[in-house]
Amino acid sequence: MASLIIFGPPGAGKGTQAVELSTRFAVPHISTGDLFRTAVAEQTALGVKAQDYLDRGELVPDDLVIDLIRERLVQPDTQPGWLLDGFPRTVPQAHALDELLTSIDRGLDRVINLVVPDEMLLERLLGRGRKDDSEAVICRRLQVYHDQTAPLIRFYGDRHQLTDIDGSAAVEDVTEAIQAALDNFLPG
Numbered sequence: 001m002a003s004l005i006i007f008g009p010p011g012a013g014k015g016t017q018a019v020e021l022s023t024r025f026a027v028p029h030i031s032t033g034d035l036f037r038t039a040v041a042e043q044t045a046l047g048v049k050a051q052d053y054l055d056r057g058e059l060v061p062d063d064l065v066i067d068l069i070r071e072r073l074v075q076p077d078t079q080p081g082w083l084l085d086g087f088p089r090t091v092p093q094a095h096a097l098d099e100l101l102t103s104i105d106r107g108l109d110r111v112i113n114l115v116v117p118d119e120m121l122l123e124r125l126l127g128r129g130r131k132d133d134s135e136a137v138i139c140r141r142l143q144v145y146h147d148q149t150a151p152l153i154r155f156y157g158d159r160h161q162l163t164d165i166d167g168s169a170a171v172e173d174v175t176e177a178i179q180a181a182l183d184n185f186l187p188g
């Protein structure tokens, strides 16, 4: 059982760590970015609404994201827990998650905050070559992170739910650091 959020700026390695951790803890990896990219590729109603935001490096409006996550968290595969990657990204989203978890009688075990300096993020994102990784869009995504998402560090920190992990280390070392930190917080 593990109900986790992997948090951090774009390029911090959330997705990479989430894949490994979801295998270790046997819980689904729920990435709102992946859900949006699939919706855009399939040109669903949601995808059509979200596309322009993704292309510009802006956040998709909270109500669309919250509807998406509400639908996903009631799927039966989330019974043993879940690993959220890329959600929440704004304070209203974090409040909505609280309400949602209360309404389905679930909790949150821990928020892992991957800490990586901006210079290294830029370098990694420029090397990644994703469609929304042009230099201007990358800079915008970092700015959006600092303006709208970083306040969540305080939000979860004040509630003593946050653990900082140095995300600049090698991938395997980051995974082990997360695992060691979580051993103190997970039930069982």
Ligand code: AMP
Residues within 6 Å of the ligand: 010, 032, 033, 034, 036, 053, 054, 055, 057, 058, 059, 060, 061, 065, 085, 086, 087, 088, 089, 090, 093, 141
């Ligand atoms: P990611 O793969 O997590 O970097 O997300 C890619 C893009 O999807 C972001 O730049 C946003 O446009 C959108 N997105 C993903 N998650 C969220 C979220 N929680 N709130 C708003 N927009 C999101």
